[in-house]
Amino acid sequence: MAGDESSTSLDELLARRADLARTTGEPEDGIEHMLAVVPERDASAGEALAGRVIPVKGTSEFVCSRCRLVKARSQLADPARILCRDCA
Template identity: 45%
Template sequence: MATDYDSPRKNEEEINEDSLQELQSRRGEKGTSTVDVDPEEANEGMELPGADLSGEELAVRVLPRQADEFTCSRCFLVHHRSQLAEQRKGQLVCKECAA
């Protein structure tokens, strides 16, 4: 979008008036944005905290830490050796935590 720098600019008072008019017009439009949802369908896929998940199975395959990986002593995430920033007193620290 091209800008015409030679056109007359609005002063601060005109800008405030325009903003007020826009806000008032938007206020009238807000009331029509309601969504009608059936409460039973909305709660169907939700699980409450503390729900019994003992019957659920873990569908993710977990691998042990590999020889070229380390666990950061600050964030406790497993990183590749290329992410190693420093080693202090046997504590390995990743680049993100060292920054």
């Protein structure tokens, strides 16, 4: 059948491509190569990010207490509750 010939040809081409990549030192495409590049992390170690993220803000900016976005002072709608116009 024609389908068998084309699949055999494809298999041969893929094998040649993999051999060529190994001999030339070029990385192979595929999930196996990507997984080999990414270092594994030990999930049982319980690594957590320590510290608090503090947004950079100037005197002309504030952090809305509801949406937690850094906004310009001109967007401050409720200074007592520190809410932006969108959240007020």
